[in-house]
Amino acid sequence: MATALIAIDWGTSSARAWWLDGRGAILAERAAPLGVQKVEQGRFHDALRSLLGGDAPAGVPLLACGMIGSRQGWLEAPYVDCPAGFAAISDGLARVTDAPLLIVPGLKYGDAAGVPDVIRGEETQIFGALDDFAGRKLVVLPGTHSKWALVGAGRIERFATFMTGELYAVLLEHSILGRLARAGEDAAGFERGIRRSLRPGAALSHDLFSARTLALTGELAPEGVAEYLSGLLLGAEVAAALGWVQRNGARGLDATLVGEAALCGRYDRALSIAGLAAHSGPSDAAARGLWRIAQQAGLVR
């Protein structure tokens, strides 16, 4: 079957393209380490050609999501305000002038205090992850900056970012906590960290120090320090996010986890300890979301 759409998830460090047929099924797939941070300004056209390997049939539309639409990307696709559904996202597509490429806008959400939160790329994964848009849904996207999103009536109502992955990397590499850590697995240490952050009265900037004291007193093996730190950070995210879910009247919703399998497994463990049921979303959520947005925008039939 012929290619009807080339869908691209173009992020900070890498890019992935899918060739989709007229029903949205994946015909082929290519990835390249050509993320926005790795391509010089003015060289995005070259990067696109390299990513597609010359296989871009004339007349086939290209639709991309992710940081390619940020100020540091090829063309800024301004944030669309939440709540936002397919129509609002489709209306916000930005058109690159020197290539047959459209870019999905990110979303912005202002909380009760007017403090903005933003996503770029995850909106597409969220719309691709769900099988139906009836009722409210909770989607969790673990990562450098984890995102929790509430979906209802076909729109992304609101979302919240947690810097969990970046905190983990930065603390392990650059803080005193990394000095006593050694690579390795320690499921008990991971779980201990989760439970520590889920207890009443938990406070991250205090609890982080226990990754050091437990190591100093020999209660955590060097292999356990990083795992415990990871548990503390995931637990703090889950505790805060569950409060956020509850404040927004969505208590009791299952979570759909979208992201890299091993990381989603860790979140599944943390959510389970916190008493929240979770199931895995599709691994090709971005491709599915791009297909659905392309349908809404009339790029494909």
Place this chain on the structure above:
Amino acid sequence: MATALIAIDWGTSSARAWWLDGRGAILAERAAPLGVQKVEQGRFHDALRSLLGGDAPAGVPLLACGMIGSRQGWLEAPYVDCPAGFAAISDGLARVTDAPLLIVPGLKYGDAAGVPDVIRGEETQIFGALDDFAGRKLVVLPGTHSKWALVGAGRIERFATFMTGELYAVLLEHSILGRLARAGEDAAGFERGIRRSLRPGAALSHDLFSARTLALTGELAPEGVAEYLSGLLLGAEVAAALGWVQRNGARGLDATLVGEAALCGRYDRALSIAGLAAHSGPSDAAARGLWRIAQQAGLVR
């Protein structure tokens, strides 16, 4: 008047010595960048000589507190368990064999879950900061690792560490939050961060991201990003610490702030916004604490 005690606050990055007379008054003072991390193992005696500049009268006892008594220091002075008063600390003094030097032990506190917290050096500042030991007191020592301590009946009952200063440094230097920051002052940005972290439902790993989004949307000037980040971290510490104070039945106590003046000024602002009265402890708290411990130990009359 003759020197009765040489008191030394010997920390991670620097060391400071005071020559005290028979009533504990400061006769002279010297500091050197000869902290534990900057002196090779086996060279502490040389470092001490250099710090004292040859002015160590025979027969005058030397008493040091701080990281010099850690595993990485000259001689490990094992942690003493809390609650701990002058007698317990005095009993725990470690004696260096090749110099007339005694080292004050750090303190360890195990919380309800058995998770240990530790201080080393601050115990001496706490005992030096207070003018009397009647009733309960709250002492706050801002720093790389801030410490909050509850004192009662002449003993340090319990304490809690917050990694506020280290989080600030590491996030500003190594995370995405530092990219949009520029040096400068912004009292409004600092205060906005404090209030953000003091609100109900605040969650640090979520709120940190707002230092980026507020900068992206132009609501924070580049000079404001670091100030807002500092406010978020101080606010999170104060919010958690006040919960800790309250859980330990010490609500309503004034805080005695001990540490570097500018930093204490920032904490004073955060505490005031949170509704807690604070006053400054003495700037020579370590020297005063060492004198009192020396008295208890019979090193001076």
